[in-house]
Amino acid sequence: MKVILHIGTDKTGSTAIQSSLPGNRDWLLARSVYLPLTGLGIDNGHSELLSSLTQDALQALTTELAQAQACGYDLAFLSWEGMVRFNSRQIRLLASALGDHDVNILVYVRDQAEIIQSAHLQWVRMHAGARDIRSIAQPSGLLEYALAYAFLRDPRRNYYRTLRRWERVIPGAGFRVRPFSAANLLGGDVVTDLLQELGIADATGFLHGGKLTNPSLDVESALLVQAWKRDPAFQEQCDTLVDVTESMLAQNGPATRYFLDEKAVHNIRRHFRRCNRRLARRYMPGIAFPFPTENSCWRREDFAAIEARAQALARRVEEAHRVPTLIDSASGGNLPGRVLFTAGWSDPEPWGVWSVGTLSCIRFRLHRRLLNRCSENVQIALRGRYIADIASSHVTVNGRDLGSMDLSGPEAVIRLPIAELQPFAMVEICLAHELPPAPRTAIPMQDPRQLAFGLSSVWAGPLATDGSQ
Structure with missing residues (x-):
């Protein structure tokens, strides 16, 4: 079986390649490219395997490749940028795990x-x-x-010396060197270029990783x-x-x-x-x-x-x-530090914050680590409870009218296209309530505030159906 080792170098698209691998494993398998699970991370290639090179991990790789070959696969692919720093001993350890497979080195240089x-x-x-x-x-x-x-x-930028080190340890290895430039890469994209190196001409259905990565x-x-x-x-x-x-x-x-x-x-x-x-x-x-x-x-x-x-x-x-950054979620007493209450809210309480009056707005930024987990959309959920006869809120997100939503149940979620984020990944959510009644059973009668919705938590993350999890 042919085994391609992608030796990633700095700033040559390694992160884009590796973040695209896990979500497309089935897609690659369907095209006869085997992506080993041994040591495969979410967005760092086979770092767990190749950074340690333990005997157990290498044996697991050997076994997995043998099973893949027995199932009819004739091409396997591993990737990690740390391999560019391998010394002869580390290369020898990896080579021993690859056995008699046809080893090919792929490297993008800049x-x-x-x-x-x-x-x-x-x-x-x-x-x-x-x-x-x-x-x-x-x-x-x-x-x-x-x-x-x-x-x-x-001297670590001496590509020739690096590849000679690999060649001396694995004399029969093949080498493929691709200059990293928009003019040289297929379609000006390193992931598309990689697919070509794997023998895949049609990339239809391939899901690219988060474009905000790294x-x-x-x-x-x-x-x-x-x-x-x-x-x-x-x-x-x-x-x-x-x-x-x-x-x-x-x-x-x-x-x-x-x-x-x-x-x-x-x-x-x-x-x-x-x-x-x-x-x-x-x-x-x-x-x-x-x-x-x-x-x-x-x-x-x-x-x-x-x-x-x-x-x-x-x-x-x-x-x-000055606008707080939301990394994933905030609730109760943590809300004021993660969300900016711009208008129409009471003082924070340990459980959350009550809306006051007919219009209440919040603002926050979405952290890039969160956005990197998303493909084209981000899901936002506001949770809380209503007072008296109020049963819903009229929701507007970044100027887009979403209509009436019941924010007290788990079904109500806001699907926001990343393209509709305000500058610097900001989100503004406004809740409108018609004629909030005077507080009744849940709040003492002497409380003169016009309360409607009690916000207890805010959550943001990828859509389960977005291909980004």
Whole structure:
């Protein structure tokens, strides 16, 4: 059986590929592509298997592949970006589990001058200890210059050396190297391109993973994220600040994509030119150089101008951050911190909040982690109880009239297309009630408020029928 190992590299669509795998396993099986269940995660490929390489896990993989072959499958596919860092011992362990199967290595590669910058912006997003961006872009002093010099010539970006390491351990392996660029990928999409590599020409019915997964920061937002992660004062709110920033990027697009100047970019390309030629000569038949078209991936202005824009962005983020972010649900006494009660509500109580008057509105943002679990729609549910003879609410969501809904039962849910979210993934829900009666049995008679609906919880998540769970 042919086994394709997708060795993911930074910022080459690995997340898009891996987030699409679990939900399409049956689709792939129907097209004779076997996706092993051993160590398969929700959105990180076969990380659980390949990050540990335990004897039990490898034996389980061997057994599963044998069973798949016995069932008539002649192609299996595994993916994880961590394989790019495998040493010879780790490769040998995996190779032993694959036995006599025909091993083929698939790797997408990207111009080092681009990936070094893009990957570092991603690293800043993920790790508080990431190297300071300014110290790379404009180093000062001998130590910073030396560290920046080494950083920009990271040997892990030597694709030729990586593949030679795999080839030495698995001499009979086949290799397929695909340059990662919109012009080179089939349909300009890495997932569509991968399906072609798996021998699937017709992608009808294939469900792509969440398009919001693993967003890239621009330089301005990365500068803010780096500052927040290093400041203890922002520790509790850093996650939502980053989420607001990413929503702004999704809404407005990036400002500055690169932090290096032109000289630094040329130096990187000169350093890796020889190994890139060797990569093409050995692993890319008929191609002289993997990156024949070099993008102008450098900044066009002084770094101080980028820092000034970062400060302006910080003010916009702070303004949007005043609206609470809903990660999944909120109830009872947690409602005020997760939902903004903009008009028509009483003071919060331990169980929730009563609506007051004829119109009551709430606002909140949806966290990107929640949206990543959704395909095209998000489901929102408000739960609570009505007072006296009130039995329903007239519901409006982001300006769209949904009519009358009974929010006291489990059947009432709001299906909101992601395309109808307000800027920065915001949701505004208004509840209208006709002539709320004076409080009766549930509330003391002396309470003069016009109460109608008692909101006790808010929940948001993917639709069960949306293909996103």
